[in-house]
Amino acid sequence: MNRLQFVASIVERDVLRYTPAGIPMVSARLLHSSQQMEAGIGRSVEFEIAALAAGEVSGRFNQADLGGMFQFTGFLARKNRNSKSLVFHIMDFETYSLAHC
Template sequence: MNQLQLVASIAERDAVRYTPAGIPIVSARLLHRSEQTEASIARLVEFEIAALAAGEISGRFSQAELGKNFRFTGFLARRNRNSKSLVFHITDFETCSQDH
């Protein structure tokens, strides 16, 4: 199974673009900060991840407030067929009151 759920804020976001088939896509960078427990030790975790929203959700995503925390759901895939880097494909998101 390839499903990822992540609480993050939108650090930066590009304008809506369209594929040759006319599908709207919005690319962005998400910023995650949280405290996780590993080997019984608290660890601060911070990272940015490349993300994109395609299709119907792209309109809502393009209007979402920058810097505000959301709970994103989606999956990971290669940036393109020949790439080793990953992109988080957002399939849904909701406002999150969590401060992490």
């Protein structure tokens, strides 16, 4: 199974574009920061990840506030066939508030 869910802010977003097949896509960078427990010890975790929203979700993602906190759900895939770099493909997202904690 390849499913990833995390809370992050949108720190950078490209303009909405269309593939040759007419599919809308938006590339972005997401920033996650949290405290996690590992082996009974608290650990600060922070990462920035390349992300891609395609299809129906791209329209909503394109309108989402930069810097806003969102809960993202999606999967990881190589940037392209020959790349070792990963891209997070956004399948869905919703506004995140501290009430979720």
